[in-house]
Amino acid sequence: MEEGKKEMGSRLVQELAMTMSGRDAPTSYIQRDPDRQINSPLHPSSQVPVIDLNRLSQSDGADESVKFRDALQSWGLFHAVNHGIPSSFLDEVLNLAREFFHLPLEEKQKFANLINGKEFKLEGYGNDIVVRDDQTLDWNDRLYLLVQPEDQRNLDVWPTIPVSFRDVLHTFGRKTQTIRTQILRAMAKVLELKEDRFVNQFDEKANMYARFNYYPHCKRPDLVFGLKPHADASAMTILLLDKEVAGLQVRNNAEWVDVPVLSDSLLVVVGDGIEIMSNGIYKSPIHRVLANSEKERLSVVMFSALDPEKNLEPLDELIDETRPRMYKTVKTKDYLADHFKYFAEGKRTLDFYKI
């Protein structure tokens, strides 16, 4: 099996799922973590917080601000409700993503993340970028696209079928940007910073990537991960999750807690960038996705990062004697490049930047 690894990396999980015999998963996908435990506690000590964004922005929304701050500090993620995006639009985004992944392979491969069928590039359709021979792969295929800055889009890898895909992704990018701004303002406010202190870090060159994840069913969910444990290297991530199939789990107080399906909500996740800028006050959580033995699952993930040339570092106002600086300064693009390497090795990028 060993010699087949590189090749496996360029095979699509969707195909593997159809041909898998039922007894075993391909070796490159088998997770070797000896402490691997895939069940979450039946009665977790606490549950994923839900924040009403409309209440948060109101002048009498003090209770919501307390919940919001606690969610960011002790969980690093929350379900956002009353975010202003109509549910019919969110359904359209998920439906288009599903339609894309259900297209025949030859159609999808027109947008492949491979050059000449071999060399990996960042954007496009495919599965894990293979950087090491002994890398453990994730049970998912994805389409990864730069959405902002709009003038830097690589339209050659933006699907043309379904026909409304590009327009809808464009609109979804703008709408998630609005929500991002609202959340960044609230993040600054609860830390008593100038309201635009975080927002201003995201200039017109800030990057937003969309990652459409498709997790085919897997007959041996006990052997693989849909997505192995990781934290996001973005500054902030906004996710639209499958409406029916759960699978995402977050590490909280040494427990793996299920992130339940919650209709019409968006999941907001603190990325390493915000953890660094907030000097560790807001937490970038470790999370993972379990495979499902019967059902496919989808998610549409919008990663926001700073301008690749901009430095990522703790804000001066959040450093003092009681809270010394916790992270080194790093250029955003260097952090992201490191993340691709460390993710493949199952390591946490942020650990390399702690002081």
Ligand SMILES: O=C(O)CCC(=O)C(=O)O
């Ligand atoms: O599919 C999900 O629920 C989570 C996806 C995720 O964590 C990621 O793409 O970074």
Ligand SMILES: [Fe+2]
């Ligand atoms: Fe993630």
